[in-house]
Each structure stands twice: as structure tokens, then as C-alpha cells.
Amino acid sequence: MTASLIEGRNVSKVYATATAPLVALSDVSFGIEEGEFVSLVGPSGCGKSTLLSILGGLEERTDGTLVLDGKHHDAPRADIGMMFQTSVLFPWRTVRENVLLPGIILGLERKQQEARCAELLSMVGLDGFGERYPSELSGGMRQRVGLARLLAHDPRVLLMDEPFGALDEFTRETMNIELLRIWERTRKTVIFVTHNIGEAVFLSDRVFVMTPRPGRLEGIVEIDLPRPRRTDVMRDPRYAELVFEIRGMLGVDH
């Protein structure tokens, strides 16, 4: 068997606090394959964002090993992109300039980036908005810009921390459909943090279910719904079964 793209072994994280050390993650082990869409779900404070930050090389682990593409991984890398609940866009830059920024920082060829930017804005449904400023956009549109910016330098791994969590239900669902469409085209490796179990089942190949703090892996649920997925998959009895299986693991239904 070939090694996974990302492998974590007994990853643990203890934060030093003013009172006692706080164990945020305890012995988390997993493998994530290239091109896989994995979601992390779990109760608030179970360490989902901590795990994502460790995967992004932004946070140091206290213990355990993390391997990316066969090499030890513990620092930010250009081939890993991150997106958060609110996309911090530079207000004095246009949408186009915001999307171009990672490429400029990485010193990528400007002409190529301009072409890619136009393509990405079209991909996220923002054709014609390139010269607008962030203040002229709705929250959903700003997250679309964030998504385009995330994809601009073509990272191999996308780490997404509740990227649509601050949006209303309708916009969130539209964004999920867009994300799935983009993922089906690009087959990036995605690790997606969410509180929404239905969203995790709709999007993912596998859902990692975490326990309350200290976060451990309670289990991994294989999402065997057919792809490509459209919203009508939510009417599939298997969808409801998977949602209830995860709810059961999280102890939501007492």
C-alpha cells in the first residue's frame, strides 16, 4: 500500500495557559489521501482549529509526528492554502488585486496570474466584479473572493476552517455546491472544519469525528454516497443514515 499524502501519528497539543496546561489534542492518528475531501466535526473546543493550524504549519504540535508527501512537516508551505470563516481582504485593493496578492508574494509570473485570476473569478461566480472593492461586496461575495484567492497560487492542499460558517443558510448551501463543483474539477486535497453535520456528509469522502476536549478521533465515517453529488443526494435515505450515525457518535441524540 502506498503512503498517504498526509500522515499524522499520535499528534498531541498542550497549550500553556495562566492556570494549568490545557490538552487540546491527544494522540490523534490519521492518513489523508491525495485528492480526498475530509471534514472534521466535533463539539466546540475539541481541537478542530488546532489540528488544522498544525496541518498548516502555523501551530507547533507538542508530540507525535506529521508527514506530508513523505517528509516531516512543521512549517507553512506555499503548496498548502488556508481559508477561514472571514476572509481578510485588503480594503484598499480591488477584488482582482486581492486575488493576485498570493502570486505577487510568491513571485509568480504576473501575466499568468492575471489570466488565472480572471478564470478563478469566473469559477466562483464573480465575473465582472474584478474592479470592485471589498466594501462593495456582500459577505457571501467576500468569501467567494477568499475562495478565488485560496486557489490563485494553485496549492495542493486546502485547509478550510468553517469557511462558510458566518453566512446565512441559503448562501452557505450555494457556496457548498460551488465548492463541490470546483473540487470535482480540480481534485485538490481538502480538509474542511465544520459544525454542520449535513454539510460534512454532503461534501466529504470521509468525516473525522472528534471527541470533546481533549480532542481525540472518536471515529472515521466513510461517506459512500455517489459522486458527482448534487443537492438531491440529501433526499437519499443513505444521507440521513450517515447524518444520524455521526450525530450518534457525537452524542447529539440522547
Ligand SMILES: Nc1ncnc2c1ncn2[C@@H]1O[C@H](COP(=O)(O)OP(=O)(O)OP(=O)(O)O)[C@@H](O)[C@H]1O
Ligand atoms: N492559543 C491558545 N492558547 C490556549 N488555549 C488555546 C489556544 N487556542 C485554542 N486553545 C484551547 O484549545 C481548545 C481547542 O480549541 P480549538 O479552537 O482548536 O477548538 P475547535 O474545536 O476549533 O472549537 P470551535 O468549534 O469552538 O471553533 C479550546 O479549549 C481552546 O480554548
